[in-house]
Amino acid sequence: MTPSDFNALSEILPQDQIVIQPAQVESLSRDFYWYSPILKRDLAGRLAEAVVQPGSVAQLRDIVRFAFHRRIPLTVRGAGTGNYGQCIPTHGGLVVDLAALDKVLEVTAEGVARCEPAARLATIETAARRSGWELRCYPSTWVKASVAGFCAGGSGGIGSITWGGLRENGTVHSLTILTMEAEPREIRLAGHDIFRVLHAWGTNGIIIEVELCLAPRTNWAQLAIAHDSYAKSFDFVEAIAHNESFRKRLVTNFEWPIPSFFGPLQKWIPTGKALAFIEVADDQLERLSHAAVSTGGQPVFTAPWTEIRRGAALSDYTWNHTTLWALKADPGLTYLQCGFSATRFREQVRQLKARFGNDFLLHVEFMKSNGVYTPGSIPVVRYHSDAHINDVIQACTDLGVSVANPHVNFLEGSGRWRPDDEKLVAKQSYDPRGLLNPGKMRGFAASLEHLAPPAAVAA
Numbered sequence: 343m344t345p346s347d348f349n350a351l352s353e354i355l356p357q358d359q360i361v362i363q364p365a366q367v368e369s370l371s372r373d374f375y376w377y378s379p380i381l382k383r384d385l386a387g388r389l390a391e392a393v394v395q396p397g398s399v400a401q402l403r404d405i406v407r408f409a410f411h412r413r414i415p416l417t418v419r420g421a422g423t424g425n426y427g428q429c430i431p432t433h434g435g436l437v438v439d440l441a442a443l444d445k446v447l448e449v450t451a452e453g454v455a456r457c458e459p460a461a462r463l464a465t466i467e468t469a470a471r472r473s474g475w476e477l478r479c480y481p482s483t484w485v486k487a488s489v490a491g492f493c494a495g496g497s498g499g500i501g502s503i504t505w506g507g508l509r510e511n512g513t514v515h516s517l518t519i520l521t522m523e524a525e526p527r528e529i530r531l532a533g534h535d536i537f538r539v540l541h542a543w544g545t546n547g548i549i550i551e552v553e554l555c556l557a558p559r560t561n562w563a564q565l566a567i568a569h570d571s572y573a574k575s576f577d578f579v580e581a582i583a584h585n586e587s588f589r590k591r592l593v594t595n596f597e598w599p600i601p602s603f604f605g606p607l608q609k610w611i612p613t614g615k616a617l618a619f620i621e622v623a624d625d626q627l628e629r630l631s632h633a634a635v636s637t638g639g640q641p642v643f644t645a646p647w648t649e650i651r652r653g654a655a656l657s658d659y660t661w662n663h664t665t666l667w668a669l670k671a672d673p674g675l676t677y678l679q680c681g682f683s684a685t686r687f688r689e690q691v692r693q694l695k696a697r698f699g700n701d702f703l704l705h706v707e708f709m710k711s712n713g714v715y716t717p718g719s720i721p722v723v724r725y726h727s728d729a730h731i732n733d734v735i736q737a738c739t740d741l742g743v744s745v746a747n748p749h750v751n752f753l754e755g756s757g758r759w760r761p762d763d764e765k766l767v768a769k770q771s772y773d774p775r776g777l778l779n780p781g782k783m784r785g786f787a788a789s790l791e792h793l794a795p796p797a798a799v800a801a
């Protein structure tokens with residue numbers, strides 16, 4: 343950005359909403375990309391030139407007009423908890439930090455939460471529960487993560503065992519976006535049209551409002567169960583996942599030594615055992631405990647699920663938090679995101695373990711995917727080299743295990759690109775100059791030639 347750009351910017355936004363202090367700019371240009379040693383190396387030094395912090399949609403609109411006319415890239419940021427370096431500005435320009443737009447506007451009697459983009463998921467859950475509802479699914483980062491960041495970057499989480507991924511069952515009721523044009527348009531997308539923007543990493547318009555369909559509120563309980571072997575633990579969680587008489591929010595299990603990484607839980611985690619974490623309706627806890635014991639399982643922890651930050655939450659160790667605990671214990675570890683077959687899981691695992699042993703540690707998150715209970719997985723994987731990670735991915739793919747590769751920084755490579763090119767087509771209309779989070783939608787790369795080369799990579 344030129345001095346003239348900065349002058350023009352200070353005419354549309356007060357100085358205290360423009361961040362230029364280097365340490366702050368750096369921190370607001372980062373997310374959790376460093377879970378991947380490959381992205382940690384490749385994205386080092388990619389920074390915004392400044393960060394803008396609009397306090398209203400009117401201010402956001404001014405920023406969009408300004409950036410469009412001056413051809414300045416805009417990378418939108420919610421809470422910056424994404425992986426893949428989704429909100430790292432690889433082409434410089436401005437990071438747009440929407441943190442101030444964080445209100446839950448309404449929870450309707452029909453169970454729809456209408457929210458500003460940076461409303462935190464935990465705040466929405468609290469508001470929903472007050473009205474007899476709850477989120478259908480949320481990421482394990484829900485305390486910090488924003489609703490628009492979840493829609494633009496996430497995929498599912500706690501609750502997906504019943505409600506499927508975020509993209510399923512109409513959970514995202516509508517997304518209202520601001521387009522990146524000379525005169526930004528406000529467009530409300532509902533039904534199938536949400537896929538133009540859902541999981542598009544902020545490349546296809548800036549989400550300014552989200553409506554989420556909610557589920558009826560349940561009082562949950564948490565149970566941890568140890569089994570002598572991973573095979574027994576898997577048989578148990580698979581049976582519970584399929585048993586629809588249990589109302590569930592979480593069905594997870596881990597191979598040993600993953601449980602040894604969960605520092606604060608060591609007082610009750612038995613050494614050498616596989617562990618299952620389950621959230622079930624509290625009036626079904628006893629029945630679940632009996633079911634566990636009847637399979638040789640040992641209930642090792644039980645607690646009511648209380649609202650945020652009021653007690654231990656097993657979900658703080660699930661989904662991609664498992665990777666965080668693993669990385670804390672051993673920085674040589676990283677992860678993959680895999681979809682195993684619902685029917686061939688055991689054989690797929692047998693072959694992967696035979697080849698990679700303890701370099702591929704099993705962590706399964708059961709979810710309902712297109713109506714089928716599926717062992718989704720975020721295995722903890724040892725990093726030896728880029729080539730080794732690619733070998734593991736190839737081995738998975740050859741066995742029919744799908745991989746959403748978390749070691750790449752572009753949409754098409756990250757595993758959730760829709761083959762119909764719907765997002766690419768929408769981008770021509772919503773961001774014709776390719777200024778929103780440039781470089782992340784590779785199919786649009788041809789139109790990036792007018793942008794400055796990527797920001798210099800620091801040594």
Ligand SMILES: Cc1cc2nc3c(=O)[nH]c(=O)nc-3n(C[C@H](O)[C@H](O)[C@H](O)COP(=O)(O)OP(=O)(O)OC[C@H]3O[C@@H](n4cnc5c(N)ncnc54)[C@H](O)[C@@H]3O)c2cc1C
Pocket residue numbers: 373374417418419420421422423424425428429440459480481482483486487488489490491492493494495496497498499500542543544545547548549550660661662663666779
């Ligand atoms: C420990 C850990 C655990 C995690 N667990 C899960 C999990 O269980 N499930 C899951 O799905 N994800 C998970 N994630 C990833 C991430 O936390 C979630 O996807 C989260 O919802 C992202 O929200 P955010 O506000 O932090 O988004 P950000 O990181 O700020 O942004 C994510 C993407 O959305 C875009 N974006 C943000 N706001 C807007 C907007 N208003 N308009 C358009 N685009 C926008 C950004 O440009 C970026 O591309 C995990 C990450 C970590 C580090």
